[in-house]
Amino acid sequence: MRLLREAAVIAGKDLRIEARSRVTTNQVLPFGGLVIVLFAMALDADRPTLTRVAPGLFWVTILLAASLAAARSAAVEIENGAADGLRMSSLDGASIFLGKAAAVAVQLVGLELVLGVAVVALYDVEVRSSPVMIVGALCATVGLAAAGTLFAALASGLRARETVLPLLLLPVLAPVLLGGTRAWEAGFEGTPSDGWPWVQLLALFGLVYGSLGVLAYGSLLEES
Amino acid sequence: MLAGVDLDVVEGEIVLLSGPNGAGKTSLLRLLSGLLALTSGEANVLGHDLAVDRRSVRTQLALLGHDTFCYDDLSVVDNLRFAARAVGRSKHAAVEAADRAVERVGLARQAHLEHRRLSAGQKRRLSLGTALVRDARLLLLDEPHAGLDPEGRDVLDALVRDAASDGRTVVFSSHELDRARGLAGREVRIVAGEAHGGRFPTAAAASPTTSTSGSGSVSSAADEPVAGVSAARAGVDTEMAPGDAHEVSP
Numbered sequence: 085m086r087l088l089r090e091a092a093v094i095a096g097k098d099l100r101i102e103a104r105s106r107v108t109t110n111q112v113l114p115f116g117g118l119v120i121v122l123f124a125m126a127l128d129a130d131r132p133t134l135t136r137v138a139p140g141l142f143w144v145t146i147l148l149a150a151s152l153a154a155a156r157s158a159a160v161e162i163e164n165g166a167a168d169g170l171r172m173s174s175l176d177g178a179s180i181f182l183g184k185a186a187a188v189a190v191q192l193v194g195l196e197l198v199l200g201v202a203v204v205a206l207y208d209v210e211v212r213s214s215p216v217m218i219v220g221a222l223c224a225t226v227g228l229a230a231a232g233t234l235f236a237a238l239a240s241g242l243r244a245r246e247t248v249l250p251l252l253l254l255p256v257l258a259p260v261l262l263g264g265t266r267a268w269e270a271g272f273e274g275t276p277s278d279g280w281p282w283v284q285l286l287a288l289f290g291l292v293y294g295s296l297g298v299l300a301y302g303s304l305l306e307e308s
Numbered sequence: 309m310l311a312g313v314d315l316d317v318v319e320g321e322i323v324l325l326s327g328p329n330g331a332g333k334t335s336l337l338r339l340l341s342g343l344l345a346l347t348s349g350e351a352n353v354l355g356h357d358l359a360v361d362r363r364s365v366r367t368q369l370a371l372l373g374h375d376t377f378c379y380d381d382l383s384v385v386d387n388l389r390f391a392a393r394a395v396g397r398s399k400h401a402a403v404e405a406a407d408r409a410v411e412r413v414g415l416a417r418q419a420h421l422e423h424r425r426l427s428a429g430q431k432r433r434l435s436l437g438t439a440l441v442r443d444a445r446l447l448l449l450d451e452p453h454a455g456l457d458p459e460g461r462d463v464l465d466a467l468v469r470d471a472a473s474d475g476r477t478v479v480f481s482s483h484e485l486d487r488a489r490g491l492a493g494r495e496v497r498i499v500a501g502e503a504h505g506g507r508f509p510t511a512a513a514a515s516p517t518t519s520t521s522g523s524g525s526v527s528s529a530a531d532e533p534v535a536g537v538s539a540a541r542a543g544v545d546t547e548m549a550p551g552d553a554h555e556v557s558p
Contacts, residue, residue, distance in 0.1 A: 093393045097386075104422065164423070165375025168343060169438070172377070173394035174367040208404040261338070 087182065087206030090175045094183025099190060101160055106132040108191045112152045116199050119145045124239065131208060133202045138207040139268035142260050146228070149195050150257070153188050154232030158240045158249075167240075170305060177302020181233060185297060189229035196221055219265030220283045222261050226290035233255055234297040237304040259289050310335050310501045317479055324492035325481040332501040333481040334374070340479065341371040354446060367395055368438035369446040370509060376431050377438060380424040384415050384434055386422055391438040400440070409437035413465055422551050428455045436551045447471055449480035453487060465491050 103106055123141045127134040161167040170180060200221075204211065211217065235253045239245040263286040270279025310332050317323050325333045338344035340353050342362035351358035357364040378387040388406035397405060410419050411431040418426060427432060432455045447468070453461050468478050468491055481498075482488035489495060518541060 093390070097382070097390050100386060101379055101381045160381070163380050165373065165377050166379055168371075168373065168375065169377030169391070170394070171343060172341070172366045172371060174396045175394055221468075305416055 086178050087176065090179030091182035091186060094175065095186040095190075096183075096185035098157060098160070098184055100190060102187070107156050108153060108195070110187060112149050112156075112191075113195055113198060115152065116149045116195055117202060119148065120199055120206060126224050135208050138203055138209045138255050139265045140261070141207070142203045142268065143224070145199060146192070146196060146224075146264070147254060147257050147261055148250075149199075150188070150192055150228040150232050151253050152193050152197075154229075154236040154253065155246065155249050157184050157188050157233060158236035158245070162240060167305065177305055178298040180305065181237075181297040181301035185226075185229040185233040185294070188233055189225050192225045192228055193222075196225065207229040211271060211274050213271045213276040213279070216276040216279035216283060217268050217271035220264060220271070220279060220286055223283055223286035224267075224289055227260050227286060227293055228257065230290060230293035230297050231260075234293060234301065234304075237301060241307060252254050259285060263289070272283040310339060313498065315451070315496055316478055319477050320475045321494065322468060322470055322478045322492045323480070324485075324488045324495045325479065325498055326483075326488070326495055327481075327498035328332050331498040333498050334450050335501075337371065337450050337479065337496065339483060340446075341369060341448050342366045348458075368444060369448060370442040370444035372439045372447070372449040372452050374450060376423070377434040378423045378431070378434060381422055383420045383422055384426070384437075385410060385419045386435060388437050388441050392441040395442050397441075404441070404443040405514055406437075409440045412440060412463075412467065413437040414459070423458060429457050429460055432456050433460055433463070436467065440467070445476055446476045447476060447480075449478065451481055451483065455481055455483050461487065 120141070123145075124134065127137070161170065203209065232253060235256065236249055239249040239252060242248050263282040266282040267279040267286065270276055270282070313322075313332070313336060315336075325336065327333055335344060339346065339351065339358070342353070342356075342358055342365045346359050349359075353365045354368050356362075358365065377391075379390070382390065385406050388409050391404045392402035392405045393399065410416050412438050415430060415433050415437065418430055422453065423431065423434065432452075436452065437450075449468070452464050452468075456464060465487070468480070471478055473492075480488070480492070
């Protein structure tokens with residue numbers, strides 16, 4: 085209970101920072117929208133191909149956006165020595181991890197909603213089985229937020245953290261790209277049974293990185 | 309960089325750390341706060357052995373460092389509320405503590421201004437406010453007068469005196485020696501990572517509250533030790549000769 089209460093304090097703080105700075109809504113969301121539109125323009129002449137690769141393009145965009153959101157989440161702790169303030173707090177490392185990952189997840193859900201609508205509108209796809217897509221997206225979001233928060237903390241002690249984080253994070257997120265793409269393909273094609281095994285992969289990924297974050301984040305905070 | 313500090317601090321005492329830039333004042337304060345790890349020796353602060361457990365001591369003290377530990381996009385009150393909640397205060401208690409601190413440090417008019425929009429002096433006051441909401445037994449203040457206007461310095465001095473009269477212990481560093489000496493009960497000069505005059509005069513007859521020796525120690529004369537360090541080394545270059553310490557930024 086204490087773990088969740090402390091995590092809520094951290095998540096509330098990070099979401100309040102986002103509400104004031106509007107980095108996700110004013111920078112990350114337009115970036116994602118631009119990527120979706122650019123893909124649509126590049127493949128517009130080959131509409132069947134665009135429709136076929138729509139799930140993959142969507143999840144590539146979400147992965148890039150997740151990298152930006154995780155980097156921002158870590159960056160606010162570097163400004164003004166705020167990480168030292170966290171070290172001086174009574175908050176447990178696991179609580180801090182869960183709170184920061186939860187805040188990133190909330191922002192990603194918002195991005196997925198807006199960009200998902202954009203994909204359906206621009207890429208000529210039809211949602212035939214929404215449950216597998218929704219559950220798949222939620223599991224993918226947990227994994228993205230957990231791995232993103234963990235690797236952003238890992239990179240935050242490095243001088244070139246802005247460029248190192250995507251290099252570290254994006255290969256690790258390959259299972260999310262694969263699982264999310266397959267789950268959404270199944271949703272668009274109306275064959276949900278093909279998608280559920282991939283949702284299980286996404287859930288496992290989220291569980292593994294969520295557990296790693298809970299166990300390791302305190303130590304990473306001490307060393308950063 | 310600490311290369312041989314012996315220091316006792318009695319509970320309720322106000323101790324000034326003076327010395328040239330790079331002498332080790334900031335390192336000593338960060339060591340006592342539990343943020344800087346001992347590389348050798350012993351340290352006890354507020355009853356916690358820093359060689360074994362640095363986390364526990366951190367929640368019981370407040371450190372005013374060179375950074376504000378605040379978030380640029382949060383307002384003054386939001387930063388104060390978060391600082392209070394981060395040490396376990398309830399939501400209601402955090403709101404009350406933040407409101408009191410805002411008045412105490414003279415930032416009532418800027419209460420809803422984001423940290424990024426504050427002047428350097430106002431940021432310093434906010435930083436002091438975050439230390440206040442922690443309700444700590446030990447206050448560690450690293451050059452607290454720096455960046456404050458005359459009114460802010462008076463506020464700071466009053467807060468330090470109030471804290472000491474409440475039985476809290478204050479250890480602070482300063483380069484404004486005239487003002488600082490008027491505030492402190494005792495001055496400890498840190499030179500090249502070593503402390504001069506660090507032992508409390510009656511420490512031999514009293515139980516230390518906080519003590520350090522070797523590379524940094526603090527002790528006080530309460531019934532139970534609050535903190536202490538013995539033969540401790542801390543800093544990046546542990547093999548550096550004491551005479552070289554002043555050339556390294558802490």
